[in-house]
Amino acid sequence: xxxxxxxxxxxxxxxxxxRRQSILRSMLSRPELGAVAGAILVFIFFAVTARGxxxxxxxxxxxxxxxxxxxxxxxxxAALLMIGGExxxxxxxxxxxxxxxxxxxTVYFGVPIALSVLFAFCGALLIGFLNGVIVVRxxxxxxxxxxxSLYILRGxxxxxxxxxxxxxxxxxxxxxxxxxxxxxxxxxxxxxGFFIWLAEAxxxxxxxxxxxxxxxxxxxxxxxxxxxxxxxxxxxxxRFGNWIFASGGDANAARNVGVPVARVKITLFMVTAFCATxxxxxxxxxxxxxxxxxxVLKEFEAxxxxxxxxxxLTGGYGSVIGAFFGALIFGVVQMGILFTGxxxxxxxxxxxxxxxxxxxxxxxxxxxxxxER
Amino acid sequence: MASLVKKLLTAFAVAVPVMMSIAPAAHxxxxxxxxxxxxxxxxxxxxxxxxALKNAAKETGTTVExxxxxxxxxxxxxxxxxxxxxxxxxGIITTIADFDVLKASIEQAIAKGIPVMTVNSxxxxxxxxxxxxxxxxxxxxxxxxxxGARAKAAGVTNFVCVNHYITNAASVxxxxxYADALGVPLxxxxxxxxxxxxxxxxxxxxxxxxxxxxxGILTLGPNSAEPTIKLLRDTGETSKYNFITFDLSAxxxxxxxxxxxxxxxxxxxYLQGYLPVVLLTQYKRYGVMPANNxxxxxxxxxxxxxxxxxxxxxxxx
Numbered sequence: 001x002x003x004x005x006x007x008x009x010x011x012x013x014x015x016x017x018x019r020r021q022s023i024l025r026s027m028l029s030r031p032e033l034g035a036v037a038g039a040i041l042v043f044i045f046f047a048v049t050a051r052g053x054x055x056x057x058x059x060x061x062x063x064x065x066x067x068x069x070x071x072x073x074x075x076x077x078a079a080l081l082m083i084g085g086e087x088x089x090x091x092x093x094x095x096x097x098x099x100x101x102x103x104x105x106t107v108y109f110g111v112p113i114a115l116s117v118l119f120a121f122c123g124a125l126l127i128g129f130l131n132g133v134i135v136v137r138x139x140x141x142x143x144x145x146x147x148x149s150l151y152i153l154r155g156x157x158x159x160x161x162x163x164x165x166x167x168x169x170x171x172x173x174x175x176x177x178x179x180x181x182x183x184x185x186x187x188x189x190x191x192x193g194f195f196i197w198l199a200e201a202x203x204x205x206x207x208x209x210x211x212x213x214x215x216x217x218x219x220x221x222x223x224x225x226x227x228x229x230x231x232x233x234x235x236x237x238x239r240f241g242n243w244i245f246a247s248g249g250d251a252n253a254a255r256n257v258g259v260p261v262a263r264v265k266i267t268l269f270m271v272t273a274f275c276a277t278x279x280x281x282x283x284x285x286x287x288x289x290x291x292x293x294x295x296v297l298k299e300f301e302a303x304x305x306x307x308x309x310x311x312x313l314t315g316g317y318g319s320v321i322g323a324f325f326g327a328l329i330f331g332v333v334q335m336g337i338l339f340t341g342x343x344x345x346x347x348x349x350x351x352x353x354x355x356x357x358x359x360x361x362x363x364x365x366x367x368x369x370x371x372e373r
Numbered sequence: 374m375a376s377l378v379k380k381l382l383t384a385f386a387v388a389v390p391v392m393m394s395i396a397p398a399a400h401x402x403x404x405x406x407x408x409x410x411x412x413x414x415x416x417x418x419x420x421x422x423x424x425a426l427k428n429a430a431k432e433t434g435t436t437v438e439x440x441x442x443x444x445x446x447x448x449x450x451x452x453x454x455x456x457x458x459x460x461x462x463x464g465i466i467t468t469i470a471d472f473d474v475l476k477a478s479i480e481q482a483i484a485k486g487i488p489v490m491t492v493n494s495x496x497x498x499x500x501x502x503x504x505x506x507x508x509x510x511x512x513x514x515x516x517x518x519x520x521g522a523r524a525k526a527a528g529v530t531n532f533v534c535v536n537h538y539i540t541n542a543a544s545v546x547x548x549x550x551y552a553d554a555l556g557v558p559l560x561x562x563x564x565x566x567x568x569x570x571x572x573x574x575x576x577x578x579x580x581x582x583x584x585x586x587x588x589g590i591l592t593l594g595p596n597s598a599e600p601t602i603k604l605l606r607d608t609g610e611t612s613k614y615n616f617i618t619f620d621l622s623a624x625x626x627x628x629x630x631x632x633x634x635x636x637x638x639x640x641x642x643y644l645q646g647y648l649p650v651v652l653l654t655q656y657k658r659y660g661v662m663p664a665n666n667x668x669x670x671x672x673x674x675x676x677x678x679x680x681x682x683x684x685x686x687x688x689x690x
Contacts, residue, residue, distance in 0.1 A: 053460050059485075060459035067452055171473040207484045283448050287474040296444040338456050341405075344439045348414075 031310035032322035034362030038308065039325045039332070041361055042354070046336040055339040058204035058214045068331025069224035070279060072324055074298060075305035076224075076231040077275030079323035081268040082306050083235070085248035085315030086135060086142035088272040090127075090149035091302050095295025096157045098124050098280035103170040103290035104161065106177070113177040117186075121277050127153070128273025132266030142269075150299065158292045174288030186223075186278075187285035189216025220282040224327075227275060231320040244268065249316030305330050308359055310366065329358050403435040404463035404657050406650055409454050411470030411494065413445030417687070418642065424688055425646030433654040435463075447471045451478040458482035464653035469495025469503070479503050488656060490649045493642070497666045506662055509648055511640035511670030517547035519671040520591060520617045520638055521554025527615045527635065529555060529589030533580050534563040537573060537597040544593050547619065551591050566597050573600035578608075589615045595622040602628045621674060621686070629679050639682070640670035643689050 046055060054060045074091050081088055101120035105111035111119070131149055135142045161168050177183040192215060198204045199212030206212055235241040246254035247261045255261050276295075284290050309326030311318030333354045342350055408426055412419045423439055430437040440457065442449035447470050455478050457465050465482050469475060469491050483489050483504045491500040492509045500508035524532065532555065534548035545563070552559040564580055566573040577600065581587055592598035598618040602625070605611050611633045618625055619638045628634035648667060656662045674682050682690045 055459070057459060059455070059481075063452065063456045063459050066455075169471060171471065174473065208486045209484055211484065213485070286477075287448055287451065287471075289471060289473045291447060291471070291474075293444070294446060294448055296446055335452070335456050338438075338440060338453065339460060341436075341438055341460075344441065348443060 030321075031317060031319045031366075032325055033310075034366040035309040035322045035325035035329065037365045038358040038362040039329050042329050042332050042336070042358060045354075046332065046339070050336055050339040053339045053341070055336060058198075058212075060339065062214045062218075064332050064335040065221055066218055067335050068328045069218070069221035070282070071298075071301055071305055071327040071331050072224035073220070073227050073279045073282075074272070074275050074302040075309070075323040075327040076227050076320055077268075077272035078299075078302035079306035079309060079311050079318055079320055079326075080231055080235060080244060081272050082303070082311045082313070083248045083315060083318045084244045084265055084268045085251060086265055086268065087146060087303065088131065088269060089143065089146040089299045090131065090153055091272055091276045092295040092298035092300075093150045093153035093157065094124060094127065094273055094276035095280045095283070095298055096290075096292055097127075097153045098277040099284045099290030099294050100157050100161050100170065100292070102281060102284050103173050104164050107170055107172050108164055113173070113180045114182050117182050117281055120281065121274065124273040124277040125270050128270035129266060131273070132269030135269070136262040136265055154292075161290075161292050168292040169289055170291070171289035173284055173290070177285060177288070182281075183285050184219075186219050186282045188219045190219065190222055192216040218282075218286070220279075220286070223278055223282060224324075227278065228320055228324045232324075235320055240264070240267075245316055247315075301330060304355065308355065308362065310362065330355070333358070403433070404654055405436045405438070405460075406464045406466060406653055407438045407440060407457040407460070407462045408646070408649075409450060409457060409465065409467040410439070410441045411445065411447055411450050411468050412441050414441065414443050416445070420687060421642045421689060422646035425643045426650060429647045429650035433651060435650065435654050437650055438462075447474045451475055454478040454482060458485055458487055461485075462487060463657050464488040464490065464649075466490045466492055466649040466653070468493040469499050472499050476503065479505070488653060490653060492645045492649055500666070506656070507652070508666045509645055509669060510666075512668055513543040513546040514550040515668060516619070516638055516640070516671040517550025517552075517591070518554045519550075519673075520547075520636075521551035523636065523673065524551070524589045524591070524615050524617060525555050527589075529615045530557070531584065531587045532557065532562055532589035532591060533577070533584070533587055534559070535566045535573065535577055535590065535592045535597040535601060536563050537566045537568050537593060539563075539565040547593055548591065555589070568596050570596075570600045573597055574604050577601050578604055587614070590617070592616075592618040594618070594620045595625060598622070598628070598634070599624045602633055605633050621682070621690075626679060626683055626686075629674065629676055632676065635675065637674040638670060639672040639674050639690070641672045641690075642669070644669040 078088065078091065098120045101123050102116045105116040105119060106113050127149070131146055135145050138145070158168060161170060195204065195212045195214055195216055199206045204213050235244060243254070243259045243264045246259045247264045251261050280295070283294065305326035306318065306323045307313065307326070308329055309319065309322030309324065311323065333351060337347060337350045337354070410419055410422070426437045426439055440453050442453060450470060451474055454465065454467055454475060458481060465487055467475070467479060467489065472495065479489060480503060489505045490507055490509065491503070491505045495508065495510070497508045497512065532551070534551060536544050536548060538544045548563045549559055552562060564576055566576050573596070590601060592601050599622065605614070611631065616634045617636050617638065618634055621637050621639060625634060625637050629637060652662065
């Protein structure tokens, strides 16, 4: 994937201001290189340890692809914000809150599902905006500000769901949404015909009832690709992308050269809120319910994916493609350990060790390649 | 760079067999089952079930993998069920923590031809609707009814049901079953005590003062039982009521020993782990399966067996 991006500077190298660099060299110095290498390592690992367990059969693949896809959605937002020099710890709580913003109006107030979803997106963007404004105005670390949002949003999710619905799990959304285009947009399955064809051709397995083992690509995966692609293009091909790097690298210097740092940061907080809401909407539409405990700890998974993907915790460096591969690594490791049949009590130990290995490998490769000290 | 890659590869050459040696699942001779619970890592109640799974696996010569969403997120649990189905196990045992969320995943596993049993949470109806082989759990209404029958035998005519979780339909069913067994309409015999110990204490106190003819008490768990036990200790009316509670805790055990609490209803979680493994094994080997669902509760813990229960608490009880 890095290939197609990097060929562009090489093509323009007739400009005397640009240093000539071999394609290989410029490929190696990209922030996502380590994550790609880590992903390959992880795949090799599971190809050996989880062989014959169904991990690489069609439904097994779709399982970890879905998990990785979900994570990609919030990791993209987290990566952009991190490159812009800030954190958002309220992503997980926002997932729970956005879910309730969709489910409660739909189930209890008879609001059409499309309007509920629109309401949830508006509400989330507003909260993201407030997060951003508070961080920018007070100059407090975003770590603290969004930690407060983490608690406030989680608390509001519980309190409001009890207040309006008298329960913390609101189900039955499907009764209102099944025929709606919103359901199709967030929980549909794409390329059904293609998968039926694959099953008929014997490429993937079939169920005893004749259906293909995988019925289609879940919408959440397509959203993941779309969001990562847009994020990548904005970051690397637009003025706003340059502003993100500048704001995260040195906010004062950026301000001095005329970058609207406050606006950039506030926008990025709104982007993470938007991503969290996409995640929540896909989940609510797929499962037909919202619960007050949805999304617990997902903020850390998003940040971890971004960091595995080569984003610096200090800001100013990183890539969306990297975060994409970071999410892939995390998703594959998370589900892959289950495929190996490792004892559950040790699950989190393995998860931690594998992530540490992937990150170490990643950073070692990157240092070797870029010649950093 | 080459030496580094070599070093890393060597490290993995060591790590991979280690990982595989503790992952016998894919290579075992016996059947392989996956048990998926909804409980977060921190929920100690499930330790009993984990021990039951270990025993059952040993005795049947099968392997059982216990899986749960680390944070208790049911949406994550759906992914774990999908993952389990992808490994083509000989059977899946799962709770129905949230019917709507898990429906598609469980149905997909069944469509794949994997035998599925449901345990613990969920109802027999939901289990049947999903197409599972059977449900093993404690039906709330019947458990309440069992308690009511016990109370009736002890001469209870007027009762109070202390409900600390009134928003949960299952807890109302417990009170209803108890009332039906006594043949008394539930009506205002059920009080919404809330979860706060002080409030429970005062609400029960007010009820018992206003209804002096009450002679039976049903509490639905430690949250409502413990303040009620304290109240009876404070007023000295330790033997005035036939007091039955759901579930066990240290305070409830002491209450049983002191004769304040007549019995505690135990849903016997051990059986919810042990039985599905044994039954699925026989189903796989000989195609036999009981035709009915299995109720693991209500089992009653009384003064007579509290010693054994306390000794095994947290491990097998």
